[in-house]
Amino acid sequence: MRSDHLARTARWIALCLAAATGVWAAAGAAWAQAPAPSANAVATAATANLPNAPALYQQHCAVCHAPQRTGAMGPALLPESLERVRPAEVLRVIGQGRPATQMPAFAATLSAAEIQALAQWVRSPAPVAPTWGDEDIRASRVVTPAPADEPAKPVWSADPMNLFVVVEGGDHHVSVLDGDKLEVITRFASRYALHGGPKFTPDGRYVFFGSRDGWITKYDLWRLRVVAEVRAGLNMRNVAVSGDGRWVMAANYLPRNVVLFDADLNLVRNYPATTLDGKQASRVSAVYDATPRRSFVVALKDVPELWEISYDPAAAPIHDGYVHDYRMGESIAKPGFQGVRRTALEEPLDDFFFDQTYTYVLGATRPRQAEGAGASSKPDAAAPAAAAPGATAQVVNLDIRRKVADLPIAGMPHLGSGITFAWNGTTVLASPNLQGGAIDVVDMKTWKPVRTIATPGPGFFMRSHEKTPYAWTDSMMSPSAKDTLTIIDKRTLAVVAQVREPGKTLAHIEFTKDGRYALASVWEMDGAVVVYDAQTFKEIKRLPMSKPVGKYNVWNKISRSEGTSH
Numbered sequence: 001m002r003s004d005h006l007a008r009t010a011r012w013i014a015l016c017l018a019a020a021t022g023v024w025a026a027a028g029a030a031w032a033q034a035p036a037p038s039a040n041a042v043a044t045a046a047t048a049n050l051p052n053a054p055a056l057y058q059q060h061c062a063v064c065h066a067p068q069r070t071g072a073m074g075p076a077l078l079p080e081s082l083e084r085v086r087p088a089e090v091l092r093v094i095g096q097g098r099p100a101t102q103m104p105a106f107a108a109t110l111s112a113a114e115i116q117a118l119a120q121w122v123r124s125p126a127p128v129a130p131t132w133g134d135e136d137i138r139a140s141r142v143v144t145p146a147p148a149d150e151p152a153k154p155v156w157s158a159d160p161m162n163l164f165v166v167v168e169g170g171d172h173h174v175s176v177l178d179g180d181k182l183e184v185i186t187r188f189a190s191r192y193a194l195h196g197g198p199k200f201t202p203d204g205r206y207v208f209f210g211s212r213d214g215w216i217t218k219y220d221l222w223r224l225r226v227v228a229e230v231r232a233g234l235n236m237r238n239v240a241v242s243g244d245g246r247w248v249m250a251a252n253y254l255p256r257n258v259v260l261f262d263a264d265l266n267l268v269r270n271y272p273a274t275t276l277d278g279k280q281a282s283r284v285s286a287v288y289d290a291t292p293r294r295s296f297v298v299a300l301k302d303v304p305e306l307w308e309i310s311y312d313p314a315a316a317p318i319h320d321g322y323v324h325d326y327r328m329g330e331s332i333a334k335p336g337f338q339g340v341r342r343t344a345l346e347e348p349l350d351d352f353f354f355d356q357t358y359t360y361v362l363g364a365t366r367p368r369q370a371e372g373a374g375a376s377s378k379p380d381a382a383a384p385a386a387a388a389p390g391a392t393a394q395v396v397n398l399d400i401r402r403k404v405a406d407l408p409i410a411g412m413p414h415l416g417s418g419i420t421f422a423w424n425g426t427t428v429l430a431s432p433n434l435q436g437g438a439i440d441v442v443d444m445k446t447w448k449p450v451r452t453i454a455t456p457g458p459g460f461f462m463r464s465h466e467k468t469p470y471a472w473t474d475s476m477m478s479p480s481a482k483d484t485l486t487i488i489d490k491r492t493l494a495v496v497a498q499v500r501e502p503g504k505t506l507a508h509i510e511f512t513k514d515g516r517y518a519l520a521s522v523w524e525m526d527g528a529v530v531v532y533d534a535q536t537f538k539e540i541k542r543l544p545m546s547k548p549v550g551k552y553n554v555w556n557k558i559s560r561s562e563g564t565s566h
Helices: 001-025 040-050 055-058 087-096 114-124 134-140 554-556
Strands: 163-168 173-178 184-189 208-210 213-218 223-232 234-243 247-254 257-262 266-273 284-290 295-300 305-310 340-344 352-354 361-366 391-396 402-407 419-423 424-430 436-445 449-454 470-474 484-489 494-502 506-511 519-520 525-533 539-545 548-555
Touching: 001 295, 055 114, 087 114, 114 266, 134 223, 134 266, 234 284, 247 284, 247 295, 257 284, 257 305, 284 352, 295 352, 391 470, 449 494, 484 506, 506 548, 519 539, 519 548, 525 548, 548 554
Parallel strands: none
Antiparallel strands: 163 173, 163 548, 173 184, 208 213, 213 223, 234 247, 247 257, 257 266, 284 295, 295 305, 305 340, 352 361, 361 391, 391 402, 419 424, 424 436, 436 449, 470 484, 484 494, 506 519, 519 525, 525 539
């Protein structure tokens, strides 16, 4: 196993070096001129007698992070990429390096003032706005073909539907876990800061990871190796995989677009995230697959629109704008297959959630931010949630393409981590809240609240399973209650138990395929995946992990379990 890991690491470094030489050279001659800092920057530094951060960056950082800070062997160093990283952490990494990576320590090379100047500079907008176009995407793609005589079967003995992938953010690795034996099958290096849940193909063989730096990695769970990678953008929110396994879509903050690939990560189409007239561009909040509709649904962060992009070859044509009768040819239709069907909203959506029929999108509307603010929809585990007065939630019908209801939820609901389940003859939505210590329960027939369940503090994740009567939620956004998971009986909507990890952050439950065990993350550098009996809430086993930020069960994901996010 160790030799395999070393070989994998060597291959990874080789790929990164290839990117740092070939890919970045292919990006254009302009990059070759980037190492010289601007005259204004030099003059300003000299006048103030302060360290020249642009020059320091080009001398010490550009070889790994690219001249325009867009990332190569190392991650991108742009405000959009560092938005969840505290300033003190940036200082620490520059001075002390980062374990298990190629990032060296500069404390013995640079002065404290120089490190401070660099840390401030990488968190400021780039002097030249970075770009990432179709040719850059194509040039970044790396594929490792399988041997022609390789058998199409797993190299391990386990239930392929009861595997977990565990994203370890502490040292940027992924562990593959046998959900029956509750043992690690393998562990491999990942791209920097995987973001959003991994997505599986419908047969469970392949999993796609998306990194904050825009890399999509296709990993073969059967043969335990990376088979393809491509860089979809410079700052990516998440990826989605179509229900038929043929398409992959990436949602980007930078550039402002969504990008469609085939299953081998060949570029198919680039969609600028703009209004119909092209006058206003937007960051993309999220993209999710709506399998029953054979489409991707896309939320824009800065423009009040919800997009649906169909991958059904028989999709109906798209008529933008108002049409008296499309059958009379009163407008020029656009192809429905891979076309953008727009739903106008009153306010943009941040993250969102589907009902079980996939007719309705339930989305949170956050307060509008200044251009480029780039507030993240994912947590910084070390930071408390910021107050956000005015946050609301709304229900959008994808068939009639309009908002049909407001959800009366105070605070900052995190609907992307909500769950649905049957209760008292109806179906309810239960959502954690990033601002208030409560779970909001809403009737999905009337869109009226039925209960507010108090928790010890604001939470981010809520999970359940159709084979357990209990739902688990964290309070990880609370400085005082981040160590507590609250367990709610779905039949009575009452709190029945709590489990704690004193002084640590305890979060993100996921269940085994049969719902028998609940796995939680001790969200710390010296953390663990803790396995609980889902009926007695007793700890069964503990697997050491490096900040396991999330874990994802193959079956629960591809079967669209009612207790997990989709």
